[in-house]
Amino acid sequence: MADKVLMKGNEAIAEAAIIAGCRHYFGYPITPQTEVAAYMAKKMPKIGGCFLQAESEIAAINMVYGVSSTGKRVMTSSSSPGISLKGEGLSYLAGSDLPALVVNVQRGGPGLGGIQPSQSDYFQATRGGGHGDYHMIVLAPASVQEMAELTVKGFDLADKYRMTSMILADGTMGQMMEPVSLDFDINPQPEKPWATTGTKMEREHNIVNSLSLVPEELEMLNMKRYERYKVIEENEAMYEEYMVDDADIVIAAFGIAARVSKNAVNEARKQGIKVGLIRPITLWPFPKAPFEKAAETAKAFISVELSMGQMIEDVKLATNCKRPVTLCNRVGGMIPSPEQVLKAIIDVNNGGVK
Numbered sequence: 465m466a467d468k469v470l471m472k473g474n475e476a477i478a479e480a481a482i483i484a485g486c487r488h489y490f491g492y493p494i495t496p497q498t499e500v501a502a503y504m505a506k507k508m509p510k511i512g513g514c515f516l517q518a519e520s521e522i523a524a525i526n527m528v529y530g531v532s533s534t535g536k537r538v539m540t541s542s543s544s545p546g547i548s549l550k551g552e553g554l555s556y557l558a559g560s561d562l563p564a565l566v567v568n569v570q571r572g573g574p575g576l577g578g579i580q581p582s583q584s585d586y587f588q589a590t591r592g593g594g595h596g597d598y599h600m601i602v603l604a605p606a607s608v609q610e611m612a613e614l615t616v617k618g619f620d621l622a623d624k625y626r627m628t629s630m631i632l633a634d635g636t637m638g639q640m641m642e643p644v645s646l647d648f649d650i651n652p653q654p655e656k657p658w659a660t661t662g663t664k665m666e667r668e669h670n671i672v673n674s675l676s677l678v679p680e681e682l683e684m685l686n687m688k689r690y691e692r693y694k695v696i697e698e699n700e701a702m703y704e705e706y707m708v709d710d711a712d713i714v715i716a717a718f719g720i721a722a723r724v725s726k727n728a729v730n731e732a733r734k735q736g737i738k739v740g741l742i743r744p745i746t747l748w749p750f751p752k753a754p755f756e757k758a759a760e761t762a763k764a765f766i767s768v769e770l771s772m773g774q775m776i777e778d779v780k781l782a783t784n785c786k787r788p789v790t791l792c793n794r795v796g797g798m799i800p801s802p803e804q805v806l807k808a809i810i811d812v813n814n815g816g817v818k
Contacts, residue, residue: 468643473611474499474541476644477567477631478507480612481539483648484619486565487513488538490527492520492546495579496635497569500541521546525553525566532562533672535659537619541567543635544585545576547593554628555594559674561658561689563622565615566600567631569638572797580797581635583719583770589632590748590778597686599693601629601700602747604718608642614745616648623654625696632747634770636720636799693749702745703754707733711740713812714758716779717768718744720799725768728805737813747775755782764812765789768805770798788812 471479478500481489489504501517508515518524524540531538542550547568557564570585572578589602601621603614611633618629660670676682706726708714713732717725722743732739740762742754755765764787767776773791780789792808794800 468645470641471608471644472499472639472641473605473608473633474569474638475503476608476612477541477615478503479646480615480648481565481619482507482511482513483646484537484616484650485653486537486539486619487511488531488536489514489540490516490518490524490538491540491542492518492524494543494546496571496581496638497541497543497567499638500567500569521549522553525550528564528566529553529557529560529562532557532564533560533660535656535661537565537623537653539565539567541569543569543571544573544582547585547588551594553594554600555592555596555598556674557628558592558594558598558600559596560672561626562628562672563626564628565618565622565631566628567633569633569635571635572795578797579635581720581770581799582795582797583634583721584772584774584795585632586747586769586771586774589630590750593630598689599627599748601625601627601696601749602632603629604632604745604747605637606719606722606743608637608640609644610745611637612644612646613648616650620651621700623656625692634719697749700746701749701751701753703751704743704745705754706741706743708740708742708754708758711738711758712763713737713739713766713809714762714764715739715741715766715768715805715809716744716755716775717741718747718775719770721768721770724800724802725805727802728809731802731806732809737809739809744775750778750782752782755779756784759783759786762787766792766805766808766812768792768800768808770794770800
């Protein structure tokens with residue numbers, strides 16, 4: 465077994481990005497993800513990479529755009545208000561079909577909100593994040609180990625499909641420390657014949673641009689992009705199931721909410737309540753299949769979230785509204801306790817929540 469090192473979640477993301485071949489990082493400090501930038505600031509100069517603290521989040525995402533257009537692996541990180549500022553740039557990346565990795569370690573909102581954990585950027589991430597018709601691949605880690613592993617996976621998927629991958633972590637994931645193995649199987653980076661690397665008079669000029677003034681052409685580009693998204697939905701959805709096979713009640717949760725919920729599932733099982741957990745690892749594409757299957761036998765679902773109820777809409781859609789779906793939540797930087805989730809399970813089991 466590979467040796468493990470004790471790392472904070474934010475640091476694990478940064479080190480995994482370097483292992484994955486990222487040599488360009490552009491960002492701006494904001495709690496609770498500042499350790500990503502701090503780690504990159506120390507490490508990048510030592511390995512011949514580029515770290516630059518931009519003058520703003522807007523500048524940082526456009527620097528990502530520029531480096532990505534040359535075919536290099538590049539990333540940025542921020543937290544909720546900073547991701548909002550990057551929204552236009554995220555749309556430009558999508559409109560230019562450029563791969564990149566963006567990290568959002570969420571904090572409470574809206575507005576400046578607070579610096580404690582949240583999952584209330586779910587809609588923003590899974591519905592695109594900026595203007596226009598597009599998606600990002602959204603990965604939701606539930607451990608420091610997954611913070612690292614999904615960073616590597618995010619780069620691979622971004623290159624494979626020429627689109628942005630986002631790590632959507634709550635602040636707890638960024639700040640907690642756990643043992644991490646950094647012994648990854650690294651896939652070779654694919655050829656990028658579209659990159660703006662200079663022609664050397666050997667090929668046609670490559671132009672990276674999101675502008676398309678001919679309506680018919682823009683329509684075609686969007687249609688082709690959504691054909692690619694359909695392939696991703698069919699092939700890249702990731703999830704974890706826990707005690708779902710015989711469950712009368714199924715919990716849906718991701719990130720820190722899933723860890724809390726697993727404890728509640730164990731306790732409910734001790735009390736004789738058949739309950740299971742489906743943890744989406746990709747929030748987009750949302751793993752519809754396990755929810756569709758569970759809806760055939762389960763009696764009810766509970767969505768456990770650090771928001772006012774966002775993922776619950778995808779749970780309802782995935783189950784085709786065949787079963788009742790209730791919300792168990794905390795917001796503003798608060799985290800549901802195992803006892804709160806257990807109470808929600810007992811209430812649903814007793815028919816107290818419709």
